[in-house]
Amino acid sequence: xxxxxxxxxxxxxxxxxxxxxxxxxxxxxxxxxxxxxxxxxxxxxxxxxxxxxxxxxxxxxxxxxxxxxxxxxxxxxxxxxxxxxxxxxxxxxxxxxxxxxxxxxxxxxxxxxxxxxxxxxxxxxxxxxxxxxxxxxxxxxxxxxxxxxxxxxxxxxxxxxxxxxxxxxxxxxxxxxxxxxxxxxxxxxxxxxxxxxxxxxxxxxxxxxxxxxxxxxxxxxxxxxxxxxxxxxxxxxxxxxxxxxxxxxxxxxxxxxxxxxxxxxxxxxxxxxxxxxxxxxxxxxxxxxxxxxxxxxxxxxxxxxxxxxxxxxxxxxxxxxxxxxxxxxxxxxxxxxxxxxxxxxxxxxxxxxxxxxxxxxxxxxxxxxxxxxxxxxxxxxxxxxxxxxxxxxxxxxxxxxxxxxxxxxxxxxxxxxxxxxxxxxxxxxxxxxxxxxxxxxxxxxxxxxxxxxxxxxxxxxxxxxxxxxxxxxxxxxxxxxxxxxxxxxxxxxxx
Numbered sequence: 001x002x003x004x005x006x007x008x009x010x011x012x013x014x015x016x017x018x019x020x021x022x023x024x025x026x027x028x029x030x031x032x033x034x035x036x037x038x039x040x041x042x043x044x045x046x047x048x049x050x051x052x053x054x055x056x057x058x059x060x061x062x063x064x065x066x067x068x069x070x071x072x073x074x075x076x077x078x079x080x081x082x083x084x085x086x087x088x089x090x091x092x093x094x095x096x097x098x099x100x101x102x103x104x105x106x107x108x109x110x111x112x113x114x115x116x117x118x119x120x121x122x123x124x125x126x127x128x129x130x131x132x133x134x135x136x137x138x139x140x141x142x143x144x145x146x147x148x149x150x151x152x153x154x155x156x157x158x159x160x161x162x163x164x165x166x167x168x169x170x171x172x173x174x175x176x177x178x179x180x181x182x183x184x185x186x187x188x189x190x191x192x193x194x195x196x197x198x199x200x201x202x203x204x205x206x207x208x209x210x211x212x213x214x215x216x217x218x219x220x221x222x223x224x225x226x227x228x229x230x231x232x233x234x235x236x237x238x239x240x241x242x243x244x245x246x247x248x249x250x251x252x253x254x255x256x257x258x259x260x261x262x263x264x265x266x267x268x269x270x271x272x273x274x275x276x277x278x279x280x281x282x283x284x285x286x287x288x289x290x291x292x293x294x295x296x297x298x299x300x301x302x303x304x305x306x307x308x309x310x311x312x313x314x315x316x317x318x319x320x321x322x323x324x325x326x327x328x329x330x331x332x333x334x335x336x337x338x339x340x341x342x343x344x345x346x347x348x349x350x351x352x353x354x355x356x357x358x359x360x361x362x363x364x365x366x367x368x369x370x371x372x373x374x375x376x377x378x379x380x381x382x383x384x385x386x387x388x389x390x391x392x393x394x395x396x397x398x399x400x401x402x403x404x405x406x407x408x409x410x411x412x413x414x415x416x417x418x419x420x421x422x423x424x425x426x427x428x429x430x431x432x433x434x435x436x437x438x439x440x441x442x443x444x445x446x447x448x449x450x451x452x453x454x455x456x457x458x459x460x461x462x463x464x465x466x467x468x469x470x471x472x473x474x475x476x477x478x479x480x481x482x483x484x485x486x487x488x489x490x491x492x493x494x495x
Contacts, residue, residue, distance in 0.1 A: 002075050003441065004059075005434025006052055007082040007242060007427065008160055010034070010043075010103065010264075013051030014427055015059040017076070018434040020443055022453035026066055027427070028058025035100060039107040042100035045089040048160055049167045056228050073230045079168065079220065080437035081239030082246070082429040083160040085181035088138045090145055090154035095166060098154045102141050104181075109140035116140060119199040127277050128193050129183045130284035139183035139200045146201065156206045161239060168236050169218030172208045177241035177294075179210050180285040187275060187286055213240045213288035214436055237440035240288050243269050243296060245432030250397045250423060251451035253289050258386075258393040260379065260412075261428075262402035266302035268382050270295040270391045278389045280345035288436070289447055295391055297344045297382055302375045303401060305337040305353065309371050313364045318405070324365035325372060326407040331474055332357040333366060334481065335374035342486075345385040351489050356481060372408050373471075376415045377478050383416055395419040395460075399428045414467035415475065424458040431455065 002025060007014045011032060017025045032047035060073050086104035089097050102108070113135040116125065125133045134140065138157065145151045158166070159178050166172040179185035179192075184202060186193040192204050211217065217236045225232035239245060243261060246252075247269055252259040257271040275284035275293045283296040314321050334356045336342075342351035355370060383393055396418050402408045403422050413420040425431050435450040444450035 001077050002063075002072075003434050003437035003443075004056065004076050004079045005082070005430045005432070005437060006055065006079065006164075007245070007430035007433060008048050008051065008084060008164055009242065009429070010084050010087075010105075013048070013055045014430045015052070015055035016427060016430040016434055017059050017063050018431070018438065018454065020438070022450070024425070024431075026059045026063035027430075028055040028060070028062060030054035030058070034103065034105075041103050041105040043087065043103050045097045045101045045163050048164055052164060052167070053227050056230075060229060073228075076230050076234060078235050078237060078437035078441050080237045080433045080440065081161055081164055082242045082433040083164065083178065083239060085159070085178050085241040085243075086137050087160050088141050088145075088157055088182075089163055090151050091156050091158060092153045093155050095172075098151055101160075102145070104136050106141065107135045109135040109144040112143035113140040115143070116196075116199055120195060125183070125196065126281060128186045128188075128196065130180050130187050130275065131183050132281045133183070137181060137183035139196060139202065142202050142206075143200050156208065157202070158208060161241075162208050165217050165236065165238070168220055168224050170221050171218045173211050173217045173238060174208055175213045175238045175240050175288075176210060176286045177213065177244040177288070180283075181241060182207075185210070187284060190286075211238045213238055213244070214440055216440065235440065237437050239433050239436055241285075242429045243267055244285070244288055244294060245430075245436070246399060246428045247271065247294065247432065248288060248435050248447050248451060249425065249428030249430070249432030249455060250399055251448070251455050252397055253287075253292070253448045253451060255292065256392065256394055257397065258395070259397045259399065262303060262398060262400035264303045264307065266299040266375065266379065266400075266402075268297045268299065268379070268386065270386055270393065272391060276389055276391070278385070280385050280389075281347070282344070282386070282389065295386065297385075299375070299378045299382060300343040301337050301340045301353070302378060305335075305339055305375060306368075306371050308339060309368060314368060321365065321368050322405050322407055325369040328366045328369045330357070330362070330366060330370075331470070333362065333370045334478055335367070335370040336482065336485065337371065337374045337378060345382060346486065348486055348489050351485070354485065369407075372405075372411055373415070373474070374478075376408070376412045377475055379412055380416045380475060381479070383418070393418055395421055397421045397423065399423060399426070409461050410464070410467075413461040413463045415471045417463050417468055419463070420461040421457055422459045422461070424456045425454065428455070
């Protein structure tokens with residue numbers, strides 16, 4: 001008996017087949033492109049479902065090769081989804097896409113976000129939805145789409161989770177974690193917010209029902225079953241936003257837990273018992289575990305900075321770069337990872353990335369280490385902001401690409417002064433989706449029990465006292481220098 005956890009990401013869908021004992025039996029994946037033109041960053045919604053079909057096909061093929069059997073799809077007992085948030089596609093009356101989906105990276109709706117803030121106070125929008133008004137979220141994007149003649153045939157606007165749930169079962173359903181990122185959902189009341197609907201001009205009938213994570217969405221339709229080579233009637237349980245699925249997969253299901261997802265964008269997700277409102281706009285949302293809330297902040301540009309540097313300047317593979325960077329250490333060399341502006345917790349959108357302290361003695365590996373340090377300093381600054389807002393962190397659970405780098409993981413522990421936990425599972429979002437499916441079947445009594453069965457601690461990095469002292473001094477200089485940079489950009493923008 002197996003369950004299927006599917007993570008529909010921004011450029012890749014991953015499918016994992018999990019056993020009742022909590023083992024990953026097989027996996028598959030399928031990538032797809034973004035369609036970019038300046039601030040317009042789109043995607044074909046059909047790529048999401050095509051990605052699901054291809055990823056599941058590969059996972060089943062690998063399972064059958066591993067087991068040396070065929071027809072093992074009949075043993076899949078349940079399905080659930082982890083999905084990217086705040087990507088929106090318009091549907092016509094036949095549930096067909098009208099144009100491309102506008103992804104969470106699309107910023108064309110700046111005027112509409114400002115219009116929303118004029119009609120409602122920014123404080124109300126943030127307190128109600130957990131998110132500050134943004135052109136990347138769906139309230140502003142739907143306002144923009146409804147003004148465009150090419151979307152005249154649209155009758156509703158759905159997220160990635162809703163679109164794939166519709167494909168699987170015929171029911172377009174969303175969960176509270178994804179609904180919050182639409183900026184139309186009141187996280188405390190658990191419903192679409194009437195004030196924001198009225199201000200945005202979005203009608204409730206243009207949205208879909210909200211069911212809790214883990215609720216049964218429906219059963220796998222005959223059409224979807226044929227395409228996935230699975231049996232029809234399999235229960236599909238409502239999933240969650242990828243970061244919250246990641247929290248489930250990583251076992252971040254208790255008050256005081258903190259997950260650091262280190263991918264293209266690094267994300268801090270703290271777990272608490274009440275929603276928070278902060279001056280730095282940490283995003284509150286309901287955790288899939290009853291009675292818990294998430295506090296989410298994106299360290300935009302963090303992982304992307306390293307990928308950019310590696311692609312442009314380091315022909316060696318990541319492992320060799322890691323080994324060489326471990327040999328470097330320079331108290332005067334700094335990197336500021338603001339290649340797409342400085343977002344949380346600084347919110348200086350026109351900021352730029354920078355190296356400072358470069359000399360003729362430095363090579364690309366010195367600079368690679370500086371990039372790692374600059375990103376880790378951003379984590380420390382974020383954790384300080386969390387602490388200032390009453391969220392104390394005992395340990396960090398690290399997931400994502402950076403977990404593969406020993407030097408980076410050690411650096412984060414030394415810089416933050418907090419123990420860093422590396423897990424045995426890499427694909428924690430898909431793992432989390434699989435756990436939701438298994439919990440829906442009753443295989444586990446709780447998400448905490450499921451996470452213990454599936455995910456284990458592989459290594460704990462403890463802060464080194466000597467390195468802590470070194471980095472504490474360097475971090476103070478980093479912040480002092482940023483103060484000068486921030487004043488420059490504020491003066492440039494006329495603030």
